[in-house]
Amino acid sequence: MKKILLLLCLTTVMVSSAQSNPNDIFAAGINDAEQFLNDYLNPVSEGALYSISNGWYNTADAKPLLGFEISIIGNMTSFKNKEDKQSFILDTADYENLQFVETDGQGNRTTVKPVSTALGEIEGIRVFVEGEVAPGVTTREEFDLPSGLAAEGITFVPSAYLQVSMGLIKGTEVKVRFLPKIETEDVSVGLYGVGIQHELTKHLPADKVLPIAVSAVVGYTHLSGTYDFTNTNVVQGENQKVDTNMDTWAFQAVVSTKLPIINFYGGLGYMTGKSNTDILGTYRVQSGPFQSQTYTDPFSFKTEVSGVTANIGTKLKLGFFRLNVDYTIAEFNNLAVGVNFGFR
Template identity: 65%
Template structure:
């Protein structure tokens, strides 16, 4: 794990997922590989769902007709103090073939967010190729790289439409290398309720509602990275989130404060694809399993935005299952 070279801060999440040693775990059979990979990857997918769902707004005041803002936004969903997300208890009694090399029955091992190294396991034979025993180490996670957050980053464009309504779009230019592919997009809508009130210009605050949808898809090829032979071995991830927020903000000329309360829901599907042969597998296995996960919960945030002509800066902090810091550089008109 120490020799992982991250493509970008965002792509690191998908890379760590691929290092789940799903390839090695197939030496213990499909059922053991699925059980381990599910426990290992789930906290990472949860953190990424929370991370990518943030950053939809920096004010409760919707832009007027023709007003626009272009933002570069980065989110960091923290898991620094979430020990329950960094490790899980592996009981070999729950596995068909996987055993600890030191003879332990139960041991805490790393998730994709953790930092527990040097945990040796083995599978007894006879295995394919007349091998009596296969030894390998379980993977560690992001914390071993001194990373305590799950990142996301994107460009977001906001445009004012009819009175009190603003449309938003977010995207990340596609990342495409020999091993990794990543795409990201989303659409949102904000409506300012105070714009409908009499004498709305003299109100000291603006109140809005926001709905936002975000989609991420990516894959990481890990063919020939483990002990199990095969072709086109990769993780293929699809993630979707919806957020529903009520927002209130001040209406001052230079610096403003805002806050929101709402609800987030999301789901991820991570498919383990390719062919696998060897170990305790009976013949060749193709596209063996998928890992599905859902999140939902109440969120709340507070933040501030500094406006200097067409240039703006904002930052906010969201309280949720994964607390998230969001920061943005904005360029806008009106």
Template identity: 60%
Template sequence: MKKTLFSIILFTVFCQTKAQNINELLAAGIADAQRYTTDYIAPANEGLMYGMSNGWFNSAESKPLAGFEVSIVGNYSPIKDEKKGFVLNTASYQNLQFVDGSTGKSVSTALGDIDGIRVFAESEVAPGVTERVEFDLPSGLASENINFIPTAFLQVSVGVIKGTELKARFFPKVNSNDVKVGFYGVGLQHELTQWLPAEKLWPVAVSGLIGYTRLDGSYDFTSTNIVDGANQRFETTASTWSFQLIASTKLPVINFYGSIGYLSGKSDTDILGTYVVRQGPFQQTFEDPFSVSNDASGTRLTVGTKLKLAFFRLNLDYTVAEFNNLSIGLNFGFR
């Protein structure tokens, strides 16, 4: 499946490189499809929420009144091996079974690369008559040789009142093939050391930051041989809150900064459209069959450095969290 890099990034956002296999899960019934989809996309949605919450700051010094900075921020989050698979136990499912007779085995998440897992669903539809349907479980991004989650956005920071800086970030809504995605965020940073006596003499600055980010998007996909229908799509919203305590040096050219923080986020994915199951024991039509929700929360530790040359600034930092992240920012500012 050939996609441009940009399209792949958007598919990463929605975790659906193999969505045609996801709708085949409806051949095993809504309950099984919903349970599987929740586990399948959870790590990708979690990684997305961590990724889109990075890059809020490059200094603990808040800008003075009318001071501003425009930043282009890119994030790279490598995918850990433990996020690429989950154990599917057939005892937790009503109809889904492994063709090879296993009762439990590791299968791919939307970030993984486990291929060739064959499953089936069967049931007696009349006395002595059994219907059965077989299909492969989907693999994920790693099967496309993508082992990271990227995010990028434009951010603007403005000093509003003494020691307080207002931030706004956005990624303009873009249509690419069957994917639509865009996000925005707002943040507030306040310098705490300004309240200390002779604060200009302190070699470091300390500030607190609160940031909110929200993503909205959708992905339209085609029907398969097993499941027909119309207007089949996923619609996803994800929102996060980021809380950071930041410290940085106060040198004229090269500075170092770090933070300790906490992330809280939630994503909701609605599977919408008409789905007509044409094979197996559960042949019926579903309209907007189900939704799944995923949460993300955890602490994060960031260390970084910033180079300042007149109006141009360059920063680089690394965050240790449930999904580690490398962030780079190109910044243009005044004051």
């Protein structure tokens, strides 16, 4: 099974269609498809929101007037130990048509079973829908529910972007981050954001001799992306894709040392984010009780997250070259690495 829908288009090289494609679920009818895809896609949206909200600072020491730094930042937001994000319980009593093929060996149909989200690794879950297509004529369609990223050995949600920081008036630094729009045959993705950092210790008389700096940081990030689904024998159509827009805000208090070469920093903050995901295109069911049904731009999903974050990191400064690494503890933990080039 190929990889499926990595964090709704945050990267391009790791995204491809699945042999058990999520759009097969349309064979179960529009209501069942909406319910399943909401539970299936929601955790990957949550992970992506946490991922893109990271990386706003690598020190609390704000740059002086016209001091600048250009950074390449990469995030690895882990879900390795988050079983609750890798699977959900599917109860067929909550669905109109979807049923498990599996029985308990005594002919009793399984009705409740954990299944994979887009982050998970559960494979081979066979389901079916059955119904009359004409008086006295019953048809049945079987297909596999989609698995997720963990089935491919991927246990993190990545993000990457460029970030530019520049010092302005005393103690204030502005930041801009962006990922130029990237388009491939199946994926389109772009990112931008803006932030501001203000060092509180710059206002203290002992600023020049204090061994630490304390700052407040606020950052906003927006990501937009699309991922084209692959047609299958069960559901065909045109322009089948996921279209996602994500927005996050990060509010953080940061403290760091002020040493010439190696420094340490840490922060405590709060993040909030939301995503809007549209399932677009035309979906024509080819077989089963809903054959000949056509759905166009069938539905949208919304995901909202918020929570406290805390991180700790270190930064190495060698002239104009700087390297930083930090780890954030939150609902989704994150490892960030920054390669930085700066002046002053």
